Amino acid sequence: MTDAPFELSLPPRISVGVGQAGTLPDVVAALGRRVLLVTGASPERVAHVVEPLRAGADAIAEVPVGTEPTVDDARRAAAAGRAVDADVVVAIGGGSPIDLAKAAAVLLANGGDPMDYIEVVGRGQPITRAPVPLVAVPTTAGTGAEVTANAVLTVPEHGVKVSLRHRVMVPRHALVDPALTVACPPAVTAAAGMDALTQCLEPYVSNRANPVTDAWARTGLVRAGRSLRTAHRDGSDMAARTDMALCSLMGGLALANAKLGAVHGFAGVLGGMSSAPHGAICAALLAPVCRANLARADAALRARLDDVAAWLTGDPGATAEDGLAWIEQTRDALGIQGLAEHGLGADRAEEVVAKAARASSMQGNPVVLSPAELTGVYRAAL
Numbered sequence: 001m002t003d004a005p006f007e008l009s010l011p012p013r014i015s016v017g018v019g020q021a022g023t024l025p026d027v028v029a030a031l032g033r034r035v036l037l038v039t040g041a042s043p044e045r046v047a048h049v050v051e052p053l054r055a056g057a058d059a060i061a062e063v064p065v066g067t068e069p070t071v072d073d074a075r076r077a078a079a080a081g082r083a084v085d086a087d088v089v090v091a092i093g094g095g096s097p098i099d100l101a102k103a104a105a106v107l108l109a110n111g112g113d114p115m116d117y118i119e120v121v122g123r124g125q126p127i128t129r130a131p132v133p134l135v136a137v138p139t140t141a142g143t144g145a146e147v148t149a150n151a152v153l154t155v156p157e158h159g160v161k162v163s164l165r166h167r168v169m170v171p172r173h174a175l176v177d178p179a180l181t182v183a184c185p186p187a188v189t190a191a192a193g194m195d196a197l198t199q200c201l202e203p204y205v206s207n208r209a210n211p212v213t214d215a216w217a218r219t220g221l222v223r224a225g226r227s228l229r230t231a232h233r234d235g236s237d238m239a240a241r242t243d244m245a246l247c248s249l250m251g252g253l254a255l256a257n258a259k260l261g262a263v264h265g266f267a268g269v270l271g272g273m274s275s276a277p278h279g280a281i282c283a284a285l286l287a288p289v290c291r292a293n294l295a296r297a298d299a300a301l302r303a304r305l306d307d308v309a310a311w312l313t314g315d316p317g318a319t320a321e322d323g324l325a326w327i328e329q330t331r332d333a334l335g336i337q338g339l340a341e342h343g344l345g346a347d348r349a350e351e352v353v354a355k356a357a358r359a360s361s362m363q364g365n366p367v368v369l370s371p372a373e374l375t376g377v378y379r380a381a382l
């Protein structure tokens with residue numbers, strides 16, 4: 001939140017707009033002819049995008065993923081890619097297929113096992129070779145994974161979600177086509193949209209914010225403020241879908257260049273302890289974290305939270321408290337459930353807080369929350 005020196009990591013190419021998914025065959029053909037295609041569990045929803053890709057490839061291996069990816073999924077995807085000697089990877093879907101495709105692209109180029117490169121519970125070896133070129137086509141508006149430099153994988157035996165991470169992991173080309181999100185059901189729109197909003201808000205108040213990430217965050221928050229509820233209520237509203245696709249994109253760019261915060265500090269832990277979707281976890285945590293940060297805010301942080309409130313509500317005079325109320329009202333309007341609905345309980349508070357306090361995202365939170373304050377956040381999110 002200062003004018004200190006900063007660096008930016010930018011994707012090589014991003015194409016945004018209705019109809020951009022139709023350019024996929026030409027984009028892929030310029031990169032390779034033997035394709036590893038990673039999709040969501042229902043690739044038939046994007047058959048109009050997939051069929052031309054199949055027709056143009058010399059060889060293609062297809063790997064669907066129905067849940068958030070695990071290390072075993074990464075092994076499976078890499079093996080499928082090796083079977084066709086893939087020279088390009090394509091991801092069509094939400095954050096899960098895109099993250100899995102990133103991991104597979106790394107393994108195809110570097111060899112070895114996912115645990116060789118995974119942080120925290122893996123061996124953390126450096127990625128020494130650029131991944132196989134990856135084209136990412138998001139079909140949800142949430143994670144911004146199409147422009148980030150990490151792949152989140154669940155490691156079931158450790159009960160955590162952790163990352164492979166390197167700046168070379170940013171997809172070679174992102175095709176952001178809002179029309180592909182129209183088929184998202186309301187519950188997915190809600191969870192993904194709250195995740196996108198969070199990934200704009202946390203970098204803006206992060207202790208690693210810079211003027212460029214501020215601009216991205218503002219753009220995303222303004223668009224979420226005017227369109228998240230509309231996209232949930234009427235999924236065919238293309239203006240709202242476009243706003244949320246851009247919110248997700250801006251959040252991905254912002255988080256890739258500034259830290260996140262306590263919401264994601266918790267989310268990585270809780271995602272490994274339950275089957276709750278990442279977006280749903282973030283949605284349940286956002287208001288409690290904002291409340292805890294506001295209680296400890298100095299003048300500079302309060303000013304930033306006032307900014308957030310103005311952008312979300314559309315009222316230039318809105319205060320941080322107004323912004324918090326808007327977040328809570330939106331959470332309720334979208335039918336977001338508490339963490340208890342996903343099998344998490346107060347009895348695990350001590351374990352959750354201890355793990356979350358060590359998470360890398362927690363280091364970007366604008367204030368250092370005590371174990372007691374983190375416990376309060378977790379209990380409020382239940």
